[in-house]
Amino acid sequence: AQSVTQLDSHVSVSEGTPVLLRCNYSSSYSPSLFWYVQHPNKGLQLLLKYTSAATLVKGINGFEAEFKKSETSFHLTKPSAHMSDAAEYFCVVIFHGSSNTGKLIFGQGTTLQVKP
């Protein structure tokens, strides 16, 4: 079955410490992978996208994600959290079908809290 699992519904870090948001997926094929962020009362913004050019993907605002095929994971990291990073983060996976169709499936979301 095709699925996306964000392993933590809530992550709390102190400002200046590293951030790790975990995402695993299940798919028979190499999927397309994304991270989106949703700040309170705002729309969703693309953080980064895995394009198969490199397993380590750099995104906006200092975020990175590493694609590990053997672990079917695409975890999001940032070396040093900032207060403005507090938001909800979504791992997104495209499960490709036939004839260029495909379902863009969101994980359940991880709420990142950043403490001063």
Added chain:
Amino acid sequence: NAGVTQTPKFQVLKTGQSMTLQCAQDMNHEYMSWYRQDPGMGLRLIHYSVGAGITDQGEVPNGYNVSRSTTEDFPLRLLSAAPSQTSVYFCASSYQLGEKLFFGSGTQLSVL
């Protein structure tokens, strides 16, 4: 460019009523989709379309209909509203499947 225009922003329905959520984009995007967002469940895909005349079901299609007669428009119809359809709905589009998604501002729907 207006981007993705989604209307209405708020709607209250009674159980059994039908309505259509409108979504239009002016970016010539091929891929359009509808999601509902519920607390603790992320965004769940309702229906999507990879081009005019082509639609397909997502994760939670029951109780919803879509059509894609033009590239620009992708309306979502609630056939007979139920309280379980109380949610925030987002329309999203991208140039093609796999490209950056552009989201509408959302519709907060309450079904009483």
